[in-house]
Amino acid sequence: MEFVTGATEKEVLSIPDILEGDYEGKEIKINGAIHKIRDMGDVVFVVLRKREGLVQAVYEEGATNISRKDLCEEATVEITGAVAKEERAPHGFEIRLKEVRILSRPTEPMPIAVNKWKMNTSLETKLDLRPLSLRNVKERAKFRIQEGIVRGFRDFLHGQGFTEIRSPKIGARGAEGGANLFRLEYFHKHAVLAQSPQFYKQMMVGVFDRVFEAAPVFRAEKHNTKRHLNEYTSLDFEMGYIDSFEDIMEMETGFLQYTMKLLETEYEKELEILEVTLPKADKIPQVRFDKAKELAAEKYNRKIRNPYDLEPEEEALIGQYFKEEMDADFVFVTHYPSKKRPFYAMDDPEDTTFTLSFDLLFRGLEITTGGQRIHEYQMLVDKMAERGMTDEGMEQYMMIFKHGMPPHGGLGIGLERLTMKILGEENVRETTLFPRDLNRLEP
Amino acid sequence: MEFVTGATEKEVLSIPDILEGDYEGKEIKINGAIHKIRDMGDVVFVVLRKREGLVQAVYEEGATNISRKDLCEEATVEITGAVAKEERAPHGFEIRLKEVRILSRPTEPMPIAVNKWKMNTSLETKLDLRPLSLRNVKERAKFRIQEGIVRGFRDFLHGQGFTEIRSPKIGARGAEGGANLFRLEYFHKHAVLAQSPQFYKQMMVGVFDRVFEAAPVFRAEKHNTKRHLNEYTSLDFEMGYIDSFEDIMEMETGFLQYTMKLLETEYEKELEILEVTLPKADKIPQVRFDKAKELAAEKYNRKIRNPYDLEPEEEALIGQYFKEEMDADFVFVTHYPSKKRPFYAMDDPEDTTFTLSFDLLFRGLEITTGGQRIHEYQMLVDKMAERGMTDEGMEQYMMIFKHGMPPHGGLGIGLERLTMKILGEENVRETTLFPRDLNRLEP
Numbered sequence: 001m002e003f004v005t006g007a008t009e010k011e012v013l014s015i016p017d018i019l020e021g022d023y024e025g026k027e028i029k030i031n032g033a034i035h036k037i038r039d040m041g042d043v044v045f046v047v048l049r050k051r052e053g054l055v056q057a058v059y060e061e062g063a064t065n066i067s068r069k070d071l072c073e074e075a076t077v078e079i080t081g082a083v084a085k086e087e088r089a090p091h092g093f094e095i096r097l098k099e100v101r102i103l104s105r106p107t108e109p110m111p112i113a114v115n116k117w118k119m120n121t122s123l124e125t126k127l128d129l130r131p132l133s134l135r136n137v138k139e140r141a142k143f144r145i146q147e148g149i150v151r152g153f154r155d156f157l158h159g160q161g162f163t164e165i166r167s168p169k170i171g172a173r174g175a176e177g178g179a180n181l182f183r184l185e186y187f188h189k190h191a192v193l194a195q196s197p198q199f200y201k202q203m204m205v206g207v208f209d210r211v212f213e214a215a216p217v218f219r220a221e222k223h224n225t226k227r228h229l230n231e232y233t234s235l236d237f238e239m240g241y242i243d244s245f246e247d248i249m250e251m252e253t254g255f256l257q258y259t260m261k262l263l264e265t266e267y268e269k270e271l272e273i274l275e276v277t278l279p280k281a282d283k284i285p286q287v288r289f290d291k292a293k294e295l296a297a298e299k300y301n302r303k304i305r306n307p308y309d310l311e312p313e314e315e316a317l318i319g320q321y322f323k324e325e326m327d328a329d330f331v332f333v334t335h336y337p338s339k340k341r342p343f344y345a346m347d348d349p350e351d352t353t354f355t356l357s358f359d360l361l362f363r364g365l366e367i368t369t370g371g372q373r374i375h376e377y378q379m380l381v382d383k384m385a386e387r388g389m390t391d392e393g394m395e396q397y398m399m400i401f402k403h404g405m406p407p408h409g410g411l412g413i414g415l416e417r418l419t420m421k422i423l424g425e426e427n428v429r430e431t432t433l434f435p436r437d438l439n440r441l442e443p
Numbered sequence: 444m445e446f447v448t449g450a451t452e453k454e455v456l457s458i459p460d461i462l463e464g465d466y467e468g469k470e471i472k473i474n475g476a477i478h479k480i481r482d483m484g485d486v487v488f489v490v491l492r493k494r495e496g497l498v499q500a501v502y503e504e505g506a507t508n509i510s511r512k513d514l515c516e517e518a519t520v521e522i523t524g525a526v527a528k529e530e531r532a533p534h535g536f537e538i539r540l541k542e543v544r545i546l547s548r549p550t551e552p553m554p555i556a557v558n559k560w561k562m563n564t565s566l567e568t569k570l571d572l573r574p575l576s577l578r579n580v581k582e583r584a585k586f587r588i589q590e591g592i593v594r595g596f597r598d599f600l601h602g603q604g605f606t607e608i609r610s611p612k613i614g615a616r617g618a619e620g621g622a623n624l625f626r627l628e629y630f631h632k633h634a635v636l637a638q639s640p641q642f643y644k645q646m647m648v649g650v651f652d653r654v655f656e657a658a659p660v661f662r663a664e665k666h667n668t669k670r671h672l673n674e675y676t677s678l679d680f681e682m683g684y685i686d687s688f689e690d691i692m693e694m695e696t697g698f699l700q701y702t703m704k705l706l707e708t709e710y711e712k713e714l715e716i717l718e719v720t721l722p723k724a725d726k727i728p729q730v731r732f733d734k735a736k737e738l739a740a741e742k743y744n745r746k747i748r749n750p751y752d753l754e755p756e757e758e759a760l761i762g763q764y765f766k767e768e769m770d771a772d773f774v775f776v777t778h779y780p781s782k783k784r785p786f787y788a789m790d791d792p793e794d795t796t797f798t799l800s801f802d803l804l805f806r807g808l809e810i811t812t813g814g815q816r817i818h819e820y821q822m823l824v825d826k827m828a829e830r831g832m833t834d835e836g837m838e839q840y841m842m843i844f845k846h847g848m849p850p851h852g853g854l855g856i857g858l859e860r861l862t863m864k865i866l867g868e869e870n871v872r873e874t875t876l877f878p879r880d881l882n883r884l885e886p
Binding site for chain 2: 003151199208231
């Protein structure tokens, strides 16, 4: 009988193995895809692409076991050769090829130049060829940063006593109601895709006090803008026993600080590839919704058209105001009008036309909506009645308030938007692995 | 201008704060839900439920600022009182109540006794009342363990150089094809919910070499069994540059070993609450599919009816065989028949009626399907032709093979099933937060 005893060490090395070990002059094995071949006549530079970066290998006719013509870009190979110092090569070393074992070969030439530093191609083409265009070093670096943001979110909240939950994405009704629900047939029942884990997060506050989830949400919105996706990742948390909605803003600020530090230390190489300067999150100004509108209107000579909503252009100006006036990348806009917030939002007892809620603007774009929720059954029933709503289909949500809920609140962060703004991209599709929008369902 | 500067320390303490600090005889503040009230006449024990466990407080008429009748179960409170050693109380201390501040009150009595150690109620009732039944200490502990499994999966793979990806859940077609797809209308196009991230994982192997995802998958299967869900969490990974499909089994074994250690150290309390003995994953036997069938048939006098498939009962017997013969909780069954595996499975070059693939059985239940995939374009095209398939709608998947893919493979683990078997539960709904099945779409 054979047994499997765990992940075994392989003979092939990684880039960190080589950098941390003492391999100069020694023969090693390494594998990767041939990213680029630069033919200099006598010698040929063969650049391998690995998950950790690029590695330069040097082919010399006669010194290597295969023929020059057997090498082609996007072949995958395992190579054997001696490590030599070379300042001009990535990571400061190169490998003098002795043996090349071809693992696979492409059958067609690449339709886009993924091995160029900058691919001069349209977003549409990049997305059509997504499985290939992501092989570009700059393109893929964006999604390493995105991984880092999610890790930061989870690790920070875990340290703050939050429990991770997994709420269902198919349900009988949406948390926010309305027109932007994707509908499907579920064994002869009507079902919808979750717009938000809102109800489930709140239910779970009654169980674990503090919970989070990082998962897809679905919105059938017909906006075809640079900021909208029909499927995106929502970083959600919800926390009980809050003293005020400001506890939630504090927790988000803590997350941003933690994550910027994590990116700085563990994703340094990707930040360098993307030439990114991380935003400052050490102190984030907070300003009331009505005040923010006034400040922007005054400074930029803009008329306030709608006192109950922030237009995208106004968000941009508020962002600009706080950047100019106090060098702030982020600003919390608080006390949104009640009529623009969902029924479960807690109204401000001092003026119930406003709510104890906030948006976080990052360089002029909304990346978070959050706030305190109503936790008392009767208050919720009254507010629903005011809005002409019934609790039909929401009995199990209403149940938690009948049976005791602590004061609580939470937020949702759009991961792709946050990534976009950190990286200075202009279109959220640039920071979505496989975006879904009005026109795009593939790949 | 006010600024938010990060998560601030609160005056209220957690259970670990009290256990790690020097609070005996000192007055502290703590909050929680009133889990249970035990009225002993002169004194009243008020047990608080917090995320970290239970805390005993003692109410004494006259010593506490509120009246006995103001206390009720499932109210949420913030209490002030002195810490006293008490061996019989949870965590070895109790709090002598001086002040109770009521944060919220239930409006109705609980329909189920969530504060009993064992809720004597049917699974159906528990699921109907899920937002409440999860407040039970044993119920919620299951989902802490589940959190731990997912953490183990991510942390282990991260350490092995894997990158986390987020693939779309709405797509134009399914990876596995067939009848079990949920269909929806997507802006006048036909769309489906992802059965598996298979194609995306493979695309991303061309980008990051090693990738993983822990996300929902959707299967419109009409099975209403104790093992099936229509939405579940799939722990998926895919790795390039493998020497053989055994690399994948080794990685999975490494994950299991890492995770059992993590549960043992960080989820000790929950394991104790659930009276769980963790399975042994130090060495996992591997046996060929045909051999496994024979062994079980021989030992348990069972006729082999279908040489190409494993019936659930056969899986159970194979599990029993390896438990009895070598005290193994897990067994890798390898080389599944080609006709039972998807088109992208790599056939065994020594006998192409079998594949270089495996299932992992855990205590007689399949919890993983994995294997090596075809990485050569022509081989894939030929196999599809053999099966009468066209690549229509799969052009972007086929693209990666045209442009070079390393030898690779991967697996998918059913999170809820793995949790179920670790906890010794009989129904996968017991270890699903909000299950979705043929009949259940709520809560």
